Amino acid sequence: MSEVRSELKYLSSHEWARVEEDGTVTIGITDHAQDSLGDVVYVETPDVGSSVSAGEEAGVVESVKAASDIYSLVSGEVIAVNEALEDAPETVNESPFDEGWFFKVKPSDLTELDGALTAEGYQAVCEED
Secondary structure (H helix, E strand, C coil), X not given: CCCCCCCCEECCCCXXXXXXXXXXXXXXXXXXXXXXXXXXXXXXXXXXXXXXXXXXXXXXXXXXXXXXXXXXXXXXXXXXXXCHHHHCCCHHHHCCCCCCCCEEEEECCHHHHHHXXXXXXXXXXXXXX
């Protein structure tokens, strides 16, 4: 069974979001997603300074099996990307919740996360897959 962390918010498309102490939001893909994708070979993140919208495509992750769009859980400005993934995309497989995060957003409206799935809701989505 895939790891699901209770402190995170989720999308049914298998992204997670963590609200940091400074109010920014870190986004990545879930353990279930990286497991389903197989070996990640490439990650495309949005540019720092660009704007992302909740529920909209913000990047791409490619594996030996497939390519998948990455969606943002919040709208706002991208303030950081995980540059380590450029040279080591396999980090997503090894540590999807910690070292394998994709990008950080300064949210324009944090209440957008209210519509995201809880850990329990996301677990139910995974069980249906």
